[in-house]
Amino acid sequence: GAQRRLKGEVVAEQLERLAGLTPEEAGWDGTVMPAEGDKLPAGQVPSWRTRVQYAVDADGRAGLRRHRSHEIEPIDHCMIAAEGVSELGIERRDWPGMATVEAIAATGSQDRQVILTPRPGARLPIVELDRPVSVMRVGEKDGGVHRVHGRPFVRERADDRIYRVGSGGFWQVHPKAADALVTAVMQGLLPRKGDMALDLYCGVGLFAGALADRVGDQGAVLGIESGKRAVEDARHNLAGFDRVRIEQGKVESVLPRTGIDEVDLIVLDPPRAGAGRKTVQHLSTLGARRIAYVACDPAALARDLGYFRDGGYRVRMLRVFDLFPMTHHVECVAILEPADKGR
Structure with a gap:
């Protein structure tokens, strides 16, 4: 309130x-x-974010950037992530060579998607998560989003x-x-x-x-x-x-x-x-x-x-x-x- x-x-x-x-x-x-x-009781936080972009630190750990900072805080759970994002288990995997990992959980379907942004020259990791996902990557040269496997869209x-x-x-x-x-x-x-x-x-x-x-x-x-x-x-x-x-x-x-x-x-x-x-x-x-x-x-x-x-x-x-x-x-x-x- x-x-x-x-x-x-x-x-x-x-x-x-x-x-x-x-x-x-x-x-x-x-x-x-x-x-x-x-509207939840005091102390409870709604889990609402159907899209979460995780930053990845130099050790390949997924986390979130501190407020107004480039410093990455590794986390084991994002409190406001929607259930469909949390159940992918992004935080429980290592992401070597990645700058960011964005997780999307559609609300109109069971579609789940991960968008990887590699660091310059890095190879894509094999993506094995707790739920089936389509995988996309952000191109180093053009900044466009390109299909790796699965559907290049989600259905809402x-x-x-x-x-x-x-x-x-x-x-x-x-x-x-x-x-x-x-x-x-x-x-x-x-x-x-x-x-x-x-x-x-x-x-x-x-x-x-x-x-x-x-x-x-x-x-x-x-x-x-x-x-x-x-x-x-x-x-x-x-x-x-x-x-x-x-x-x-x-x-x-x-x-x-x-x-x-x-x-x-x-x-x-x-x-x-x-x-x-x-x-x-x-x-x-x-x-x-x-x-x-x-x-x-x-x-x-x-x-x-x-x-x-x-x-x-x-x-x-x-x-x-x-x-x-x-x-x-x-x-x-x-x-x-x-x-x-x-x-």
């Missing part, structure tokens, strides 16, 4: 300082919602749909996060049959899939994503929808080229730096009935909310989630509507 109260204070301060909004003006009651199952589930997530691709780390965010976004947007919707910074298509389900055959969804592999995954994940299109490139470059000048709904889930003034100005001209902004940095969110206000939008509702327990991170979903609506 104390962690969530502190996070709530941080969000409130950023809203006030950067957007000039009180919690009441943002339609927020000040609550930071824990993920389902994370959200909103009753399976999503393929390629190695190195983004998916929410908390097992309940994707569903919590989809629910908040769809409850805020209230999509209707026949709506035209945008999903910006769409990743592997999480929100585009949820929107496509709800706008139906008469509606349409355009997703824009800069990552090549994420675009491939999104196109695969949403291949069953005729009226969904995924474009690759930066939002600020691709969106003006589409010629779209009017939409009903917009979802944006930008990287930590936010969408920025230019993109927000463009979005504000498209006449969207509602906009859902998903943010992992309350400061960037607050700045962009100020730009949306300048573009004629107001915050209808804000929901704040604690999807990163035992860290300083917080996730927000802001729902915006035209400022002149209902006035």
Whole structure:
């Protein structure tokens, strides 16, 4: 409870300082919602991280870096690792020649994956773990993620749909996060049959899939994503929808080229730096009935909310989630509507 109260204070301060909004003006009651199952008795820690990157010391022992340090502390168990990660037994093996070992345990399937980053010139070890895994490696020259054996992706589930997530691709780390965010976004947007919707910074298509389900055959969804592999995954994940299109490139470059000048709904889930003034100005001209902004940095969110206000939008509702327990991170979903609506 104390962690969530502190996070709530941080969000409130950023809203006030950067957007000039009180919690009441943002339609927020000040609550930071824990993920389902994370309310535990005092002294207990939720095991939530479905992806853990272990650092490897000079002796080949897996551990974690000390806070704001390069020093590696060998460990025998990561307290916040999800059960699927812990049962791989990464900490019980030696990893000679490796710089890092990342363990991934999908929540939508039994898929388990290990991504190895070798030190320069090192050979890959034989990977023998306590559960079957696919193995990937980070290339020394190109920094890309390459298949060693097994599937080059994991299968995740959200909103009753399976999503393929390629190695190195983004998916929410908390097992309940994707569903919590989809629910908040769809409850805020209230999509209707026949709506035209945008999903910006769409990743592997999480929100585009949820929107496509709800706008139906008469509606349409355009997703824009800069990552090549994420675009491939999104196109695969949403291949069953005729009226969904995924474009690759930066939002600020691709969106003006589409010629779209009017939409009903917009979802944006930008990287930590936010969408920025230019993109927000463009979005504000498209006449969207509602906009859902998903943010992992309350400061960037607050700045962009100020730009949306300048573009004629107001915050209808804000929901704040604690999807990163035992860290300083917080996730927000802001729902915006035209400022002149209902006035």
